[in-house]
Amino acid sequence: MVNLFIEFWHLTDPNVVWVLSGAILLGSSTGVLGSFLFFRKRSLIGDALAHAALPGVMSAFILFQTRDPFVILGGAIVSCFIGFFFIDYMVKHTKIKEDSALAIVLSLFFAIGIFELTYIQKLDIADKSGLDKILFGQAAALVQSDVIILGIAALLSLTIVVLFYDRLRLITLDRQFAQSLGINVPFYELLLTFAIVLSVVIGLQIFGVVLMAAALLFPVAAGRYWSDSLPCILMLCALFGAISGAASANISYLAPQMPTGPWMVVTLSLIFFISMCFAPNRGALMRYLRTTRNRNKTHDENLLRTFYVICERLSSYHESLAPEQVLSVRNMGTNALRKSIKRLLKHGMIERDNTLYRLTEKGLNEAEKITRYHRLWELYLTNRANIPAQMVHDSAENVEHVLTPELEHRISDELGTPVQDPHGRVIPSSDPFVGGIRS
Amino acid sequence: MTHELWILAIACLMGISCALVGALMVLRKMAMIGDALSHTVLLGLVLAFMITGSRSITVMFMGAILVGLITVFLTDFLNRMGKLQKDASIGIVFTFLFAVAVILISVYTGEIDIDQDHLLYGEIAFAPFDTIEWNGRDIGPRAFWMLLLVAIANLVFITVGYRYLQAIAFNASLAAALGMTVNLIHYALMTMVSLTTVSSFEAVGAILVVAMLVIPANTAYLISKSMYSMIILSVLFAIAASISGYYLAVWADASISAAIAMMAGFIFILVLVFFSPDSLLHRIKQSRPIQCP
Numbered sequence A: 001m002v003n004l005f006i007e008f009w010h011l012t013d014p015n016v017v018w019v020l021s022g023a024i025l026l027g028s029s030t031g032v033l034g035s036f037l038f039f040r041k042r043s044l045i046g047d048a049l050a051h052a053a054l055p056g057v058m059s060a061f062i063l064f065q066t067r068d069p070f071v072i073l074g075g076a077i078v079s080c081f082i083g084f085f086f087i088d089y090m091v092k093h094t095k096i097k098e099d100s101a102l103a104i105v106l107s108l109f110f111a112i113g114i115f116e117l118t119y120i121q122k123l124d125i126a127d128k129s130g131l132d133k134i135l136f137g138q139a140a141a142l143v144q145s146d147v148i149i150l151g152i153a154a155l156l157s158l159t160i161v162v163l164f165y166d167r168l169r170l171i172t173l174d175r176q177f178a179q180s181l182g183i184n185v186p187f188y189e190l191l192l193t194f195a196i197v198l199s200v201v202i203g204l205q206i207f208g209v210v211l212m213a214a215a216l217l218f219p220v221a222a223g224r225y226w227s228d229s230l231p232c233i234l235m236l237c238a239l240f241g242a243i244s245g246a247a248s249a250n251i252s253y254l255a256p257q258m259p260t261g262p263w264m265v266v267t268l269s270l271i272f273f274i275s276m277c278f279a280p281n282r283g284a285l286m287r288y289l290r291t292t293r294n295r296n297k298t299h300d301e302n303l304l305r306t307f308y309v310i311c312e313r314l315s316s317y318h319e320s321l322a323p324e325q326v327l328s329v330r331n332m333g334t335n336a337l338r339k340s341i342k343r344l345l346k347h348g349m350i351e352r353d354n355t356l357y358r359l360t361e362k363g364l365n366e367a368e369k370i371t372r373y374h375r376l377w378e379l380y381l382t383n384r385a386n387i388p389a390q391m392v393h394d395s396a397e398n399v400e401h402v403l404t405p406e407l408e409h410r411i412s413d414e415l416g417t418p419v420q421d422p423h424g425r426v427i428p429s430s431d432p433f434v435g436g437i438r439s
Numbered sequence B: 001m002t003h004e005l006w007i008l009a010i011a012c013l014m015g016i017s018c019a020l021v022g023a024l025m026v027l028r029k030m031a032m033i034g035d036a037l038s039h040t041v042l043l044g045l046v047l048a049f050m051i052t053g054s055r056s057i058t059v060m061f062m063g064a065i066l067v068g069l070i071t072v073f074l075t076d077f078l079n080r081m082g083k084l085q086k087d088a089s090i091g092i093v094f095t096f097l098f099a100v101a102v103i104l105i106s107v108y109t110g111e112i113d114i115d116q117d118h119l120l121y122g123e124i125a126f127a128p129f130d131t132i133e134w135n136g137r138d139i140g141p142r143a144f145w146m147l148l149l150v151a152i153a154n155l156v157f158i159t160v161g162y163r164y165l166q167a168i169a170f171n172a173s174l175a176a177a178l179g180m181t182v183n184l185i186h187y188a189l190m191t192m193v194s195l196t197t198v199s200s201f202e203a204v205g206a207i208l209v210v211a212m213l214v215i216p217a218n219t220a221y222l223i224s225k226s227m228y229s230m231i232i233l234s235v236l237f238a239i240a241a242s243i244s245g246y247y248l249a250v251w252a253d254a255s256i257s258a259a260i261a262m263m264a265g266f267i268f269i270l271v272l273v274f275f276s277p278d279s280l281l282h283r284i285k286q287s288r289p290i291q292c293p
Helices: A002-010 A014-039 A045-064 A069-093 A098-122 A144-163 A165-173 A175-180 A185-207 A212-223 A230-254 A260-278 A284-314 A323-329 A334-346 A361-384 A393-399 A405-414 B003-027 B031-052 B057-080 B086-107 B124-129 B142-160 B162-170 B172-177 B182-204 B206-223 B227-252 B256-275 B280-287
Strands: A350-353 A356-359 B131-134 B137-141
Touching: A002 A230, A014 A045, A014 A144, A014 A165, A014 A185, A014 A212, A014 A230, A045 A069, A045 A098, A045 A185, A045 A212, A069 A098, A069 A144, A069 A185, A098 B031, A098 B206, A098 B227, A098 B256, A144 A165, A144 A185, A165 A175, A165 A185, A175 A185, A185 A212, A185 A230, A185 A260, A212 A230, A212 A260, A212 B086, A230 A260, A260 A284, A260 B086, A284 A323, A284 A334, A284 A356, A284 A361, A323 A334, A334 A350, A356 A361, A361 A393, A361 A405, B003 B031, B003 B124, B003 B137, B003 B142, B003 B162, B003 B182, B003 B206, B003 B227, B003 B256, B031 B057, B031 B086, B031 B182, B031 B206, B057 B086, B057 B142, B057 B182, B124 B137, B124 B142, B124 B182, B124 B256, B131 B142, B137 B142, B142 B162, B142 B182, B162 B172, B162 B182, B162 B227, B172 B182, B182 B206, B182 B256, B206 B227, B206 B256, B227 B256
Parallel strands: none
Antiparallel strands: A350 A356, B131 B137
């Protein structure tokens, strides 16, 4: 096994080079074209189109009795288009819903294909064996002449994307805007459909009818986690598609009796899973960390402000307080409170006094800042938005955590450096304490 | 009973049970979830067989229900937590689970009694040979009893839950407002679909289950005005497709299940073109100018 693996990557066998380059090219073209379906929210149409190709392949074989790639490709393209227009007709002109239309075409065309396949198997035609490999794909079965034709078709579909990139992007992301600009939308849609059909049809050889949807869908779903810009996502799609193509070619070489499609899907799932969890910004892990950090910050700031408010009532800012006192003023889970106290102790915002806690100088400054934000915002809402004073508290609870010093200055200037909030309490000054004395 | 009658009985029962739940799936706009489930129950089948080593009906049903629910759950999970479009998450979940199942089958060929090709289009012609015994007597094909069980279960499910199913099929928010637990009904329906799929699986394979779930139901959808008539009509269309499909296959000497699905499609196109209110024929009639005498 290991020897075969090394042998494969030494690329000494010319056939390996052909299969590998073909697989990489096909993988990247399906990945790129699939992303256009994804962004038009029609991901599953790829599944229907792949199934719709089957009767074309079989009919072409019955009619011409040859495995010539041109004939097979032609048949597949024709039946793909018939399937596509049938879906389109049903959605536009009958009350059949889109998902039903997809499922009808998918199952009906596939049934016709299987019917023909089983019919062929009982006929007496030479060269009929291996026709069923198209169901699950078989990369190793590619020969040089196949690879050249498939490669040209893959390049053609990629060229269409590159040449008409601007138009295709427009009609994909905002169809109505494209229409209003006077772009010939039906023409470019047809062109895009042609490119998609082409890449679906040529991908069948490696990925198989049944799992073609995955080859179209996984690269873009994974790429979407990494970036927000279309060119970047398309590059990633090409890369992921190429990786999966190479992996399936490799597996097909190691275990020729294995279908390649499923292995390609497993490779792609791995890429997808990694992207979903670990991608920066949109990945699940990073999103989880970000929400946790925000929640902790909110808890800490709430706690500091509660300390401040209690101390303010006692007119002594370095009073030691018990956690129960905090809970009597602010509704907070005991667990959240304990963790928050631990974090504030670590950051030197509060200090321990036997079983009690009191604000440090640093903590007092921070607490003053948040209280100032809170009360400034309350005042701003009552003065400028005419909201009754008893209703501004909840909004201020949220805004106090997101205000910046810059915004604070502008609000303060706008209100003429106020000193009292709508409830008659003092708005703390923005100057920090130093050594217990306001500077 | 003769071989031919058994096959016809199995095909009809399969058509009936698929059409019953299929009508509900189509009304809920979940045809593609039916497609996804019909692929993923294979994994349930394979795993159940690998773990227990038995092919008893209970084990298979358990595996199918479990994997069916996992599919629906994972789809929702990707949709909500992964922030992925609904149809993209369906595509990702079912291709992945199906690929895993196919790999397991091809790695353990010989140990698992399922053929790669047959899982796609089944082999109903051999179903009558796979019989089961009851009290030492041969009582007929396994597939027949399984499908009979599921057809009855589906019938009971729909009769008992008719009002609930109707409410969530047409207006899920109204159903929620009326105090129905929409999620429970949803998962119950998914369970029934998984059961139907797995019992039809061995006879007709994955894709043709989708055909029988979706095509008769949509044919009925074209011409019916109430959910009741839609369910009845889809069952009738499914039976018609099963019987005519069988004879087509015998005539052409090809796969029976593929022929049944083709006949279902043929009936669909017939109704679409000639009988439905928005058919081509009706529109041509209407576009004719009114002639004054």
